[in-house]
Amino acid sequence: xALLCSEAAIWPFSYCFxxxxxxxxxxxxxxxxxxxxxxxxxxxxxxxxxxxxxxxxFYDVSGGPFGIEDSVRAGAGPLLSLLGFMIFPLIWSxxxxxxxxxxxxxxxxxxxxxxxxxxxxxxxxxxQEGFWKWFSGVMDNALYPVLFLDYLKHxxxxxxxxxxxxxxxxxxxxxxxxLNYRGLHIVxxxxxxxxxxxxxxxxxMGIISIPRLQPRQWLVVDFEKVDxxxxxxxxxxxxxxxxxxxxxxxxxxxxxxxFPKALLGAVVLVVLSYLIPLLAGTGTLSSSYSQWTDGYFxxxxxxxxxxxxxxxxxxxxxxxxxxxxEAEMSGDAFQLLGMSEMGMLPAIxxxxxxxxxxxxxxxxxxxxxxxxxxxxxxxxxEFLNFLYSIGMLLxxxxxxxxxxxKPDLHRPYRVPLQTFGAxxxxxxxxxLLVLVMCLASAKTFxxxxxxxxxxxxxxxxxxxxxxxxxxxFDDIEHRVLPSxxxxxxxxxxxxxxxxxxxxxxxxxxSEVNLEVSETLPDEALKLE
Numbered sequence: 001x002a003l004l005c006s007e008a009a010i011w012p013f014s015y016c017f018x019x020x021x022x023x024x025x026x027x028x029x030x031x032x033x034x035x036x037x038x039x040x041x042x043x044x045x046x047x048x049x050x051x052x053x054x055x056x057x058f059y060d061v062s063g064g065p066f067g068i069e070d071s072v073r074a075g076a077g078p079l080l081s082l083l084g085f086m087i088f089p090l091i092w093s094x095x096x097x098x099x100x101x102x103x104x105x106x107x108x109x110x111x112x113x114x115x116x117x118x119x120x121x122x123x124x125x126x127x128q129e130g131f132w133k134w135f136s137g138v139m140d141n142a143l144y145p146v147l148f149l150d151y152l153k154h155x156x157x158x159x160x161x162x163x164x165x166x167x168x169x170x171x172x173x174x175x176x177x178x179l180n181y182r183g184l185h186i187v188x189x190x191x192x193x194x195x196x197x198x199x200x201x202x203x204x205m206g207i208i209s210i211p212r213l214q215p216r217q218w219l220v221v222d223f224e225k226v227d228x229x230x231x232x233x234x235x236x237x238x239x240x241x242x243x244x245x246x247x248x249x250x251x252x253x254x255x256x257x258x259f260p261k262a263l264l265g266a267v268v269l270v271v272l273s274y275l276i277p278l279l280a281g282t283g284t285l286s287s288s289y290s291q292w293t294d295g296y297f298x299x300x301x302x303x304x305x306x307x308x309x310x311x312x313x314x315x316x317x318x319x320x321x322x323x324x325x326e327a328e329m330s331g332d333a334f335q336l337l338g339m340s341e342m343g344m345l346p347a348i349x350x351x352x353x354x355x356x357x358x359x360x361x362x363x364x365x366x367x368x369x370x371x372x373x374x375x376x377x378x379x380x381x382e383f384l385n386f387l388y389s390i391g392m393l394l395x396x397x398x399x400x401x402x403x404x405x406k407p408d409l410h411r412p413y414r415v416p417l418q419t420f421g422a423x424x425x426x427x428x429x430x431x432l433l434v435l436v437m438c439l440a441s442a443k444t445f446x447x448x449x450x451x452x453x454x455x456x457x458x459x460x461x462x463x464x465x466x467x468x469x470x471x472x473f474d475d476i477e478h479r480v481l482p483s484x485x486x487x488x489x490x491x492x493x494x495x496x497x498x499x500x501x502x503x504x505x506x507x508x509x510s511e512v513n514l515e516v517s518e519t520l521p522d523e524a525l526k527l528e
Contacts, residue, residue, distance in 0.1 A: 047253035050262055053245065055192040057266035058273075059327035060244040061093075063320045064198040065277040065297060068238050072292035074230035077221035078282035084235045085274045089267065091428040096242040096392070097263040098415045098425070099399045104246040105412040106402075108255040112246030113395050114339055120398035120405070123344065124459055129391050130339050131455040136387040137244070137332040138368035139380050144325040145172040145369070148318050170370065176325050177366040180333065181357050194323035195269075201301065201312040202277045208305050209280040217283055229439045236385050236436050238274070242266075243395060244331040251334065256412030280304065329365055336361035344462070346471040379443075386440045386448045389433040396426040396433075 048056070071081040107115040113133065118126025149168055153159040159168060242263065252258050281300040291299075298317070302310035337358035340349035353359045402409060403419045417425060440448075466473045 048251055048258075049253050050258050050265075051192055053252060053258060053262040054265040054269065055195045055323075056327045056330065057242070057245045057262055058195055058269050059320075059323045060241045060331060061266065062238065062270040062273060063324040063327075064195075064316065065202060065274050066198075066317045066320055067294055068234070068274055068278065069292045069294055069296040071231060071234040071238070072278070072282065072289050074227040074234055075221065075289075076223065076225040076227070077289045078218050078278065079221040080226065080231060082218055082275070082278055082282070084231070085239075085271065085278065088235050088239050088432075089271050092236075092432055093239050093242060093267055093270070095425050095429050096240075097267055099395070100243045100246055101260040101263050101413050102411055102415050103395075103399060103402075104259045105256040106409055108252070109338060109341070112335065112338065113243050113391070113398075114335065114342070114344070116246075116398045116402070117394055118342070120401040121394075123342075125394065126342075127339070127344050127459050127462075128452075128455045129394055130335060130344065131458065132387050132391045132451065134332055134335055134365075135451055136384045136391075137328055137335075138365055140384050141325055141328040141332065141365070142369045143380055144321040144328070145169050145176075148172060148321040172322075173366060173370055176322060177329065177362060179326060180329050180362050181353060181355065181359065194319050194326075198316040198320040198323065199273055201309060201316050202273070202280075202297075205301055205304055205309060205313075206276045206280040208309075209284040212304075213280075213283040214286075215283060217286065218279065220282075220289070222289075232436055232439060233381055233385055236432070237381055239270070240385075240388055240392075243392075244328070260413045329362065329369075332365040333358050333361040336364060341474060343466075343473050345473075346465075347474045348472075350474060382440055382444050383447055385436050386444050387451065389437045390448070390452075393430060393433050396430055400426060 068081070068085075071084060072078050075081045075084070103116045104112065107119065109115060114126045114130040117129040146169065149159045149165060149172075158164045245259075245262075277297060277300075281297065281304070284304055285300060295317070298310045298313045301313040336345060336349045337352075339345045340347060340358075340361070349361050349364070350358065351360055400419070400423055403422050415422060415425065465471050
C-alpha cells in the first residue's frame with residue numbers, strides 16, 4: 001500500500017513517506033539517503049555512549065554533594081537530611097527517571113520533553129514547556145561560574161574585587177561555551193573525568209571516617225526548629241532535572257537501550273554521592289547543625305582528614321561547578337535546536353557547526369547566562385523549583401495522556417505498569433510538586449507569572465512571524481523511507497501516525513487567537 005507525503009506532518013514528530021512508483025529512481029535513492037541521515041553536506045558528531053551519558057545525567061541532576069549541606073541546617077539535624085535522600089529518590093527520582101526512559105526512547109530526537117508535550121497536548125503547550133524549561137535552565141546555569149569563583153576566592157582573595165571577578169566570570173563562561181561548541185563527545189568524556197575527580201575525595205573521606213563513626217549522631221533532630229520551606233526546596237533542587245538529558249536523545253547511540261541503563265546508573269550514583277559524605281560527616285563530627293551551610297564539606301574534610309583533604313574537596317567543588325555548567329548548557333542548546341527542527345523557532349537555531357553542535361543555540365544560552373548571573377542563589381533556587389514544578393506537572397500529565405490516547409505508540413522501553421499503575425506512579429511526584437509550589441514566596445509567584453505570560457504571548461508572535469515570512473522556519477519533510485525497501489529497518493507506522501502534529505502552522509489571525517486558547521488536534525498521515 002503506497003503512502004502519500006503529508007504536508008502537515010513535520011519531522012521529528014512524523015515521517016514523510018513517498019510512493020516510489022510515482023518517483024524517478026534517483027528521487028527514491030535521495031529519499032532513502034535522507035531517511036538514513038545522509039543529507040548532502042550534513043555534519044555529524046560522534047554519538048554519546050553509556051558512560052558519558054551517565055556522567056551528563058549525573059551533572060544534570062547533582063554534580064556531587066556540594067550544596068546539600070544546607071539540608072542538615074534546614075532539617076535541624078542530620079536525621080531528616082539522611083531520611084530525605086533515602087525516601088525522596090523513591091517517590092520522586094525513580095518515577096521521574098522511569099517516565100523519562102519511556103518517553104525518551106519513544107521519541108528519540110533532540111527536544112525531549114517539548115516533543116512529549118506537543119504529541120500529547122499540541123504544539124502550543126509544547127512551546128510553553130520548552131520556554132519554561134529553557135529559561136529556568138539558563139538561570140540555573142548562571143550560578144555555576146559564580147560558585148566556581150566563590151570557591152577560588154578562599155585561596156585567591158583577588159576574586160573578591162569586581163575588577164578581577166567580572167573578567168574572570170566572562171572568561172570562564174566563554175571557555176566553557178567553547179568546550180560545548182567543540183562537540184558533545186568532548187563534553188561527555190569531560191563530564192566522566194570531572195565526576196571521578198569530584199567524587200573521589202568523598203570516597204576517601206568516607207573510608208577515613210569509619211573508625212570514628214558514632215551512629216547515634218545520625219538520629220539528631222529538633223522538630224521545633226525545622227525550616228520546612230528550606231528543607232523541601234533543598235531536597236527538590238538536589239534531586240530534580242532527570243528529564244534534562246532527554247533534550248539530547250538525538251545525539252545518543254542506540255537510545256532505546258542506552259537511556260534506561262544510563263538513568264539507572266545515574267540514580268545509584270547520585271544517591272550514593274549524597275549519602276556517603278553525609279553519613280561520614282554527621283557521624284564523625286559533633287558540630288552544631290547550624291554550621292552546615294554551603295561549603296561546609298571542606299571544613300568536614302579538614303577535621304576528618306587534614307588540610308590536604310580540605311583543599312582536595314575545594315578543588316573538586318570548583319571542578320564540579322564546571323561539569324554542571326557543561327551538562328546544563330548542552331541540554332539547553334540542544335533543546336533550542338530540537339524546537340527549531342520542529343518549526344517552533346527560526347531555522348537559525350538549528351544551524352550546526354563543523355563539530356555538529358548548534359552554534360546559535362549555544363551562543364543564545366551563553367548570553368542568557370552572562371546577563372542572569374547577578375541573581376542570588378536563594379532567589380534562583382526557589383524560582384527554578386517553581387518553574388520546574390509547572391513543567392513537570394505537564395510532563396506527568398503528558399505521560400498519562402499518551403498511555404490513554406496512544407496505547408499503540410511504539411515504546412522501545414515501557415514502564416512495566418498498566419494505565420492505572422502508571423497514574424499511581426505519577427501521584428507521589430505530583431503531590432510533591434504541588435507542595436513545593438505552595439511553599440514559594442509571593443515574589444516567586446509574581447516573577448514566574450511574568451515568565452508564563454511572556455511565553456503565552458511569544459507563541460502567536462512566532463506564528464505571525466512565520467506567516468509574514470519575517471524569518472525562515474523549517475517545515476522539514478525528510479526521513480523518507482520508500483515502501484519498496486522492506487529489508488530496511490522501517491520506522492514504526494504507529495509512531496509516525498500517533499505523534500503527528502503540525503508545528504507553528506500558517507494560520508489566519510483568528511486561528512492564531514484560537515491556538516493560544518486551545519491545542520491543535522493531531523493530524524494523521526493519509527493512507528492510500
